[in-house]
Amino acid sequence: MLDSDLIHAYRNLAAAESRLRFVDPEYEDIALEQVLLAKKELDLALKRVRIETAYQRGNGLCA
Structure with missing residues (x-):
């Protein structure tokens, strides 16, 4: 269970960081907040x- 939680959290972080690279500047602050929450x-x-x-x-x- 803990392993799957760890994998899930890592994938969420990777996805948030990926979205940050391609986000409109207008929504960059929201994308940054998602990265911080994923971390x-x-x-x-x-x-x-x-x-x-x-x-x-x-x-x-x-x-």
């Missing part, structure tokens, strides 16, 4: 993976 989503997904990995290691579930 935050990716950061949160990474934190969830780190927390879950630490939890599993603490409980002996992870090598």
